[in-house]
Amino acid sequence: MDTTIANVLIIGSGPAGYTAAIYAARAGLHPILYQGYQPGGQLTITTDVENYPGYPEGVQGPQMMVDFQEQAQRFGTTVHAANVTAVNLSAYPYEAVIDDQHTIRTKSIIIATGAAAKWLGLPSEERLNGKGVSACATCDGFFFRGQDVAVVGGGDSAAEEASHLSNICRKVYMLVRRDKLRASAIMQQRVRNKPNIEILWNTEVEEVLGIETVTGARVINNQTKQIKEIPLQGFFVAIGHQPNTALFASYLDLTPQGYIQTIPGTTQTNIPGVFAAGDVQDSVYRQAVTAAGTGCMAALDAERFLATQDS
Numbered sequence: 001m002d003t004t005i006a007n008v009l010i011i012g013s014g015p016a017g018y019t020a021a022i023y024a025a026r027a028g029l030h031p032i033l034y035q036g037y038q039p040g041g042q043l044t045i046t047t048d049v050e051n052y053p054g055y056p057e058g059v060q061g062p063q064m065m066v067d068f069q070e071q072a073q074r075f076g077t078t079v080h081a082a083n084v085t086a087v088n089l090s091a092y093p094y095e096a097v098i099d100d101q102h103t104i105r106t107k108s109i110i111i112a113t114g115a116a117a118k119w120l121g122l123p124s125e126e127r128l129n130g131k132g133v134s135a136c137a138t139c140d141g142f143f144f145r146g147q148d149v150a151v152v153g154g155g156d157s158a159a160e161e162a163s164h165l166s167n168i169c170r171k172v173y174m175l176v177r178r179d180k181l182r183a184s185a186i187m188q189q190r191v192r193n194k195p196n197i198e199i200l201w202n203t204e205v206e207e208v209l210g211i212e213t214v215t216g217a218r219v220i221n222n223q224t225k226q227i228k229e230i231p232l233q234g235f236f237v238a239i240g241h242q243p244n245t246a247l248f249a250s251y252l253d254l255t256p257q258g259y260i261q262t263i264p265g266t267t268q269t270n271i272p273g274v275f276a277a278g279d280v281q282d283s284v285y286r287q288a289v290t291a292a293g294t295g296c297m298a299a300l301d302a303e304r305f306l307a308t309q310d311s
C-alpha cells in the first residue's frame with residue numbers, strides 16, 4: 001500500500017472530473033485523477049461540440065478533452081491512465097485499489113465516472129456511430145436541420161429528443177417497440193402535438209443503413225412481421241443511460257434510477273468527504289457544461305470538507 005494520503009482522489013476524466021481537478025489543483029490540494037477505461041469520457045465518441053460556451057467555432061470532442069486534461073495538469077493535477085477497480089469507503093482515510101494491483105489512501109473522493117448511453121447492439125449502429133448515429137439529440141440534432149431522422153425508444157428521453165428534433169428537422173420518426181410509450185403523460189402529449197413526429201408502433205430496428213453516413217433504417221413490425229426501409233439522415237438512440245456506479249453501489253445511496261444520490265444543491269453523497277459530479281449523479285441534464293459545473297462544485301465542496309478535517 002502507498003503510505004502517502006492524497007487530499008483528493010478524482011475518479012473519471014470527463015468534463016466533471018477535469019473541472020474538479022482544475023479547481024482542486026488551483027486550491028493547492030494536489031489532486032490525483034484516474035482516467036478510467038475511457039479517458040476523456042463520452043465526449044471522445046462525439047465529433048463537433050458546438051454548444052460548449054467559449055468555442056464560437058465549435059470544437060472536436062476529443063480535442064476538447066485533451067484541452068481539459070492539459071488545463072488540469074498545468075495547475076498540478078497528477079493524471080494516471082489507470083482504473084480504480086475497487087474502493088473501501090467504510091474506514092477513513094478511504095482506500096482505492098488501482099488496476100487490481102495496489103491501494104492508495106485518500107481524505108476525499110470526487111466520483112465523476114459518468115454514464116454510458118445504452119445502445120441497441122447492432123453492428124451497423126456501431127459502425128455508423130458519429131456518422132449519423134448518435135445518442136444525444138441536444139448535441140447532434142443541429143447537424144440534421146431540415147432532414148429526416150429517427151429516434152429509437154418510448155421513454156421520457158426519447159420523447160424529449162423527438163420533441164427537440166422536431167423543431168430542427170423536417171420529419172422525426174419515433175421507433176417504439178411496444179404499442180405504448182413509457183414516457184410521462186405530459187411528454188406523450190408534447191410528442192403527439194407535433195405534426196412532424198410520426199410514431200411507428202411495435203417497431204424494431206434490424207439494421208441502420210448506410211456506407212459512409214446514415215441513409216436509412218430497416219425496421220420490422222414485430223406484430224405483422226412486415227419489413228420496411230425508411231430513408232433517414234440521422235438515427236438517434238434514446239433507450240436509456242447506465243450510470244457507472246458499480247464500484248460504489250454497496251456504500252452510497254442511489255436514486256431509484258440508479259444514479260448517485262447527492263444532497264440537493266451540493267455534490268455531497270451520504271458519506272462525508274465523498275462527492276459525486278457529472279452524469280453519474282444527473283439523469284436529467286447530462287451536458288458537458290452541466291457536468292463541468294458540478295465538477296467545480298465538487299472541488300469546492302471537497303475543499304471545505306478538508307478544511308474542517310484539518311482544523
Ligand code: NDP
Binds near residue numbers: 156157160183283
Ligand atoms: P426509460 O428506461 O424510461 O425508457 C427507455 C425506453 O427505451 C422505453 O420506451 C423502452 O421500451 C425503450 N427501450 C429500451 N431498450 C430498448 C431496446 N433494446 N430496443 C428498443 N427500445 C428499447 O429511459 P429514459 O432515458 O427515457 O428515462 C430514464 C429516466 O429519466 C426516467 O425515469 C425518465 O422519467 C427520466 N427522464 C426525465 C426527463 C424529464 O423529466 N424531462 C427527461 C429524460 C429522462 P419499453 O417501454 O418497451 O421498455
